[in-house]
Structures are given as C-alpha cells and as structure tokens.
Amino acid sequence: MALCSCKSEEVKSTPEVPVVDTMAVDTTAAEITPLLGESVKIMIGTQKYEETIKFYETLGWQIEDSSSTPWKWTAMYDGSMSISINEDTMNYMGPAYHSEDAVNVYKTLKAINIDPQMEFTAENGDPWFKVYFAPDSLGYVVINHPRAPKEDVQVADIVFNPNKKFDFPNPKAGIFQEYALAVENVDSSLAYYTALGFESQGIHEEGVPYRYTIGYDGQLTLGLHETKGMWHGELFTYSGHGINENDSLAAEMRANNYAVEALEFGGQVLPGNYMFTDPAGNIFFLTTDFSGMKK
The missing domain is CATH 3.10.180.10 (2,3-Dihydroxybiphenyl 1,2-Dioxygenase, domain 1)
Incomplete structure (x- = not known):
C-alpha cells in the first residue's frame, strides 16, 4: 500500500486486554452478527506483487478486480475466502473487515480500551480505515466502506x-x-x-x-x-x-x-x-x- 498517498497518523498506544469472561458463549448457530464488519477478506501486503498473485492463482483463486489506485492491488476469490493482494514496501498478512457502520465500530472498540495503532483519513477528512494490533500481534483492519457479504462456503x-x-x-x-x-x-x-x-x-x-x-x-x-x-x-x-x-x-x-x-x-x-x-x-x-x- 502506498500509504504516502493518504493522510495518516500513527497512534502510539498499547492495547489493553478487556476484562471479559474467558469462556465465550457456546456457538450453536452460524447466524452471528459480526461486530467488526459485515464482510471480511485476508489482506496480504507484498514486495513481490505479481509473484504473490500467481501463487494464489496456482492454489485455485481467481482474479475479481485490480487497480493501481491508490496503490497496486488485486482482489481474488475462490468461493470460500476473499483475499486482497497489495503491492507494498513491507510484507504482512491479516484480516480486513468492511463496515457500513465503521465509525460506531471504532467507538465500540474505544469503549473497551482497544485503540488503533494507525489511522488513515480520506481526502475529504472522513475516516478511511484503522489498523489495530491484538496483544498476540495479529494486525487487523476495519475499513469505513461497505462491501456486500459473499456467499462463502467455509x-x-x-x-x-x-x-x-x-x-x-x-x-x-x-x-x-x-x-x-x-x-x-x-x-x-x-x-x-x-x-x-x-x-x-x-x-x-x-x-x-x-x-x-x-x-x-x-x-x-x-x-x-x-x-x-x-x-x-x-x-x-x-x-x-x-x-x-x-x-x-x-x-x-x-x-x-x-x-x-x-x-x-x-x-x-x-x-x-x-x-x-x-x-x-x-x-x-x-x-x-x-x-x-x-x-
């Protein structure tokens, strides 16, 4: 991602582990309302952009869309999980959620002491996306842009x-x-x-x-x-x-x-x-x- 193409501010804070029951509720049905967003993809940043696309094509993914704006990216899908491959100066991987109500998601996370490590703002000043890091170092993204859920089979x-x-x-x-x-x-x-x-x-x-x-x-x-x-x-x-x-x-x-x-x-x-x-x-x-x- 060419992060220099947007306004960004690194938030220097250490996420606190919320005090919640460590035994989550028994999951008995797939009808769960996601908190982070209504659609998820695995985002992959790579210095070897074309080679990474070919790797996932070999594994059975097909290209859905691609662009060079605001950076070179390719969206891929296999019927089970969406991935987004971004040309970047560093390598990374993690889940990215699209949310039509991202502003309230940000507020909900803030209320339970979960702060973003990076925030990116669109040219009009609206929140674009925020990057969070869990205590186990997983990086995840909440994007202020709706994306219809796919009929994934998992x-x-x-x-x-x-x-x-x-x-x-x-x-x-x-x-x-x-x-x-x-x-x-x-x-x-x-x-x-x-x-x-x-x-x-x-x-x-x-x-x-x-x-x-x-x-x-x-x-x-x-x-x-x-x-x-x-x-x-x-x-x-x-x-x-x-x-x-x-x-x-x-x-x-x-x-x-x-x-x-x-x-x-x-x-x-x-x-x-x-x-x-x-x-x-x-x-x-x-x-x-x-x-x-x-x-």
Whole structure:
C-alpha cells in the first residue's frame, strides 16, 4: 500500500486486554452478527506483487478486480475466502473487515480500551480505515466502506449445518478452515477476541498436543493455539479435498518452485498435509482435517 498517498497518523498506544469472561458463549448457530464488519477478506501486503498473485492463482483463486489506485492491488476469490493482494514496501498478512457502520465500530472498540495503532483519513477528512494490533500481534483492519457479504462456503458452514450438502468451493485448495494464530496464553487471547465478537465452544485441553480454541464471529473462523514453540506466527489454513488431491497440489506447487514442506508430528509424516510459503513469506497450511466431511 502506498500509504504516502493518504493522510495518516500513527497512534502510539498499547492495547489493553478487556476484562471479559474467558469462556465465550457456546456457538450453536452460524447466524452471528459480526461486530467488526459485515464482510471480511485476508489482506496480504507484498514486495513481490505479481509473484504473490500467481501463487494464489496456482492454489485455485481467481482474479475479481485490480487497480493501481491508490496503490497496486488485486482482489481474488475462490468461493470460500476473499483475499486482497497489495503491492507494498513491507510484507504482512491479516484480516480486513468492511463496515457500513465503521465509525460506531471504532467507538465500540474505544469503549473497551482497544485503540488503533494507525489511522488513515480520506481526502475529504472522513475516516478511511484503522489498523489495530491484538496483544498476540495479529494486525487487523476495519475499513469505513461497505462491501456486500459473499456467499462463502467455509468449514464453519459444514459444522453448523450437518444435514445440508456442501461442496468444497476451491477446486484445488478445498475450503477455508481457519486463520490460525500461535499465542502465548490462550485464555487471555480468547478474552480479547470475545470482546471483538468471536464466539467459542471453549478451550480444548485433553488429548491434544497443546491448548487451543476456535472462535467464529459470523465472518471469520479464528484458531488460537497455545503452541509452546511448536510453531509460530499465523497460518492461513485450508482443508483440502483429500490426501491424493493434496499430494497433486503439492507436486504442482513444487513444479512452480514454491516452498513446500510435508508436515510431521511425533516424527511421523501426516499424509496429505503440507505447508506452502508464499512469495511474501506468509504460510499457507493445507490439511486433510475436514476432507471426510465433503459431500
């Protein structure tokens, strides 16, 4: 993003974790009213603009729109999750929400002690968008511009509607599973995201390699993983069509000279599970976690 093309002000403040119940409400239906906005996309900033577009095309995304104003950007969609690739002088990835009521969203966040780290103003003086950083370092954006929600099909839809037939919309990568974060403390992270409107069925602790929880706000599935160093950062996570299909996609990614790593756990290779690294250095995690739910 050519941020010099707009008015900006960096807000130097440390976000406080709101004091809320660390056990979010039981999520039993997908009809949740998002607090941050009515539409979400994954925003990717990259110094290797064309190469990053090609990477996601190889994974099954199609270009919807592009422009060079106010910076070079390309909007892409695969039927499961929208992404926006921006040419920038730094690399980043994170969710961006469009809101038709963004001014009130900003006020709501301010009221629970969540302040933006950056604010950008349109030429007419109206708020354009604000950038927030969670205590676990996730950067997220709230844009003061409406965008109609898409009819995404995601793993959340399958889970919440077990009797309804769903296909995996992306012909290659399958279906959006979660945006996964490695966090230091899942309790405090869950408290923060609960204040942002995410609902969870609680923290998983038994029979798992580490404590984690999955939150959903009606637009985005967010995984909070207390990894204890097993992995770091953020994972853009999809569940593929199956082991054979994932193996074929991994072979195609290797043929295009993208970084591909087969995943292991306890010294054993997990069949059909891969980690791809995009040209901006972001991790795309391809699993078989929900392949058996494809109908």
